[in-house]
Amino acid sequence: MSGYKEVLLAQRPETSRDIGSHLFEIRKNEEISAQQGQIAVQVTHLSLDPAMLGWMMPDETSYIPPVALNSRMRGLGIGTVIDSKNEAFQEGDTVMGMFGWTELAISDGQGVTKLSSDINREMALSIFALPGLTATQGFFNVGKPKQGETIVVTGAAGSVGSIVGQLAKAEGLRVIGVVGSEEKANWIVDQLGFDGAVNYKSDTAAKRLEELTPDGVDIFFENTGGALQQHVIDQMNAHGRVVVCGMIADYQSETPRPGPNWIPVIKKRLTIQGFTMPDHFDQTEQLLEKLTPYVLGGKIQYRAHVLKGLENAVSGLSLLFTGENRGKLMVEL
Amino acid sequence: MSGYKEVLLAQRPETSRDIGSHLFEIRKNEEISAQQGQIAVQVTHLSLDPAMLGWMMPDETSYIPPVALNSRMRGLGIGTVIDSKNEAFQEGDTVMGMFGWTELAISDGQGVTKLSSDINREMALSIFALPGLTATQGFFNVGKPKQGETIVVTGAAGSVGSIVGQLAKAEGLRVIGVVGSEEKANWIVDQLGFDGAVNYKSDTAAKRLEELTPDGVDIFFENTGGALQQHVIDQMNAHGRVVVCGMIADYQSETPRPGPNWIPVIKKRLTIQGFTMPDHFDQTEQLLEKLTPYVLGGKIQYRAHVLKGLENAVSGLSLLFTGENRGKLMVEL
Incomplete structure (x- = not known):
């Protein structure tokens, strides 16, 4: 590799709707090499995730500090170790980590996970990375599912929702998905x-939702927000659990629409619980142990929406917020 | 006693604002006596509670069936056993139970609790009945308080809120109360x-709330609903707990005002949990064990707002919804 490209965050979005290539700068750098204790990783796949909006916009309530201006855009990726001066890694290893939006990353190995060399990298980013961990944590540990219950999943064709729904089917629940297109x-x-x-x-x-949940709703796995939220709450059974995982329909609005009144929260003794995966990264191993048998058993399908090249990362991120992506959005370098 | 009066629910409220004496009929009955296995109780104190609205209006989502038309209005009371054909009770016992709005009740003793004969009956209804159980369950088991945290309690001068706040002070929390008058x-x-x-x-x-919670809010004990709800949510810290116990400001509105958007629920990983005491009546003994030492230690003060006679029960219930009551609302017969 003679030199490599990386993407810097050049300016912050003025509003949350202002997501596009004008925010980023693609810079060509001279080749660099691993020093003692480091590895050099040629990144082949970058994950694009809704959380990136929060990483670009300063927000004191966010759970992770924003990306500094004129520094590399943060992101999870998979790549190949092309040089190792760290005894935990060897040249040729397949690795996953927060390498950022770059073709070449130098890392001390902290937070870098080795993957099986023959793993399908699109599958790894679609299932074994953030989406699968998030789905597993949210569904099992927050949703507390029981066989025979009914779950409604919004963003059901999305990277997290599609896994939640399939886990729920495998666990014997009735599973209704909310999506934004007939396809x-x-x-x-x-x-x-x-x-x-x-x-x-x-x-x-709303009528369709009611028809599809004749026994009510026990778990509401919320990935999107939006007007149907109130109707799902109306359908919920006593002691229902609401897993609040994402509100992508509202992340970009200047004045997020109000939520449901809390009278049903009392009458139905609901628990509405928000979670974010970074709080639970220390449980990654246990979560993967739980998830992997379902994947090996053929219970979890995925689809990847693959953009090509860093140039398309900067313009393609907005697909997540328009709902135009089909499957887990990622960039192949 | 030659004959006794009881109050029947004569018609259902047309709307939730329609609470008044026209809904009730006071009937004079012939004296009746206890049969084998029964006790006769002369009721001296009746508790008036917000939950009564839900008992009068048919609502399929309610946690307890409505009172049938032309039957005795449901309610918790304290009285004296005047005749016992049940070996568990003796003439002269002080008892608490769901006797309903009546001067004389016949009971098989199910769900009837014996109280110490020298107990202050106003205190018993104010602390050891529904308000104290609800406060103890909600504060400890839902709120999961830790010393040094900040709690905001709405309806803080009310029967539940005043106990929650005093328990929280005794546990070493910073306690801010929301009320509706300077008094x-x-x-x-x-x-x-x-x-x-x-x-x-x-x-x-809103500004005052912010000033009083410089370290944010860890527990939000919600008894009322209303416009300040959003501001409390804005002040909440990561991993905050919202205990949804009452929404009295909205019980009477035709179109309950919307609740907070759920973006902060994710960003702050909040848990919003509704509960009602009837789910936890099997834990009454444990809850009283927890509460009693605080009362004996002088940590829990109360005030009772006492109406006189059944005639005032039927007109006084609305005080709960206008916030005009001062302390635990009850009727002395």
Whole structure:
């Protein structure tokens, strides 16, 4: 490799709708090499995630500090070790870590995970990285599912929602997914085995939701926010659990729409619990132990939406917020 | 006693604002006596509680079936056993139970608790009945308090809120109460030892809340609902707990005002949990064991707002919803 490209955050979004290539600068750097204790990683796949909006916009309540201006954009990636001066790694190793938006990363190995060399890297980013960990933590540890219960998952064709729904099917729940297109509705029912789908853009979405949940809703796995939220709450059973994982429909709005009134929270004794995966990274091993058998048993399908090259990372991030991505969004370098 | 009066629910409220004496009928009955296995109780004190609204209005999501039309209004009371054909009770015993709105009750003893004969009955209804159980369950088991944390309690001069705040002070928390008048603000600070009070009717309530919680809010004990809710959520710290115990400001509104958007629920990893005491009646003994030492240690003060006679029960219930009651509302017969 003679020199490499990386992407810097050149300016912060003025508003949360202001996501595009003008925020970034692609810089060509001279080749650098690993020093004692370090590894050099040629990055091949970068994950694009909704959390990136929070990393770009300063927000004192965020759970992780923002990316500094004119420094490399943060991101999870997979790559190949091309040089190692760290005894824990060897040239040729397949590794996953927060390498950022770059073709070449130098790392001291902290927080870098070795993967099996023959792993499908698109699958690894789609299932074994943030989406799978998040889905597993949220579904099992926050949702506390029981066989025979009904779960409603919003963003059901998304990277987290699609895994939650499939885990729930495997655990014997009735699974209804909320999506934003007929194509996604067909995919989650026909390919992933969901029991039903609601297109939230349809005029009859609330009625459809009601028809599909004749025994009410025990778990509401919320990835999106949006107007259907109130209707799901209306359908919930006593002692229902609401797992608040994402609010992507509202992240970009200047004035997030209000949430449901809390009277049903009392009457139905609901628990509404927010979580973010960084709080639980110390449980990664246990979560992967829980998730892996489902994957090996063929219970978890995925689809990857692959953009090519760093140039497309900077313009493609907005797909997450328009809902135009089909499957886990990532960049192949 | 020659004959006795009881109150029947004569019609259901047309709307939740329609609470008044026209809903009830006071009937004079012939004296009745205890049969084998029964006790006759002369009721001396009746508790008036917000939950009564839910008992009068049919609502399929309610946790307890409504009172049937033309039958005795449901309610918790304290009285004296005047005749016993049940070996568990003796004439002269002081007893508490769901006797309903009546001067004389016949009971098989199920769900009837014997109290110490020298107990102050106003105190018993104010602390050892629903308010104290609810406060103890909600504060300790849902709120999960830690010494040094900050709690905000709404309805802080009310029967539950005043106990929650005093338990929290005794446990070493910083305690801020939200009330609806200056008189109540003074009472909770000067008499109950709260660290501060916010009058939600003041124009500067949100600013005052912020000033009084410089280290943020760890526990939000919500008894009322209302516009300040959003501001408390804004002040909450990461991993904060919201105990949703009452929404009295919204029980009477035709269109309950919306709640907070859930973005902070994720960012701050909040848990919002609703509970109602009937789910936990099997833990009454443990809850009283927890509460009693605080009462014996002089940590829990109360005030009772006592109406006289059944005639005042039917007209006085609405005081709970206008916030005009001062202390635990009850009727002395």
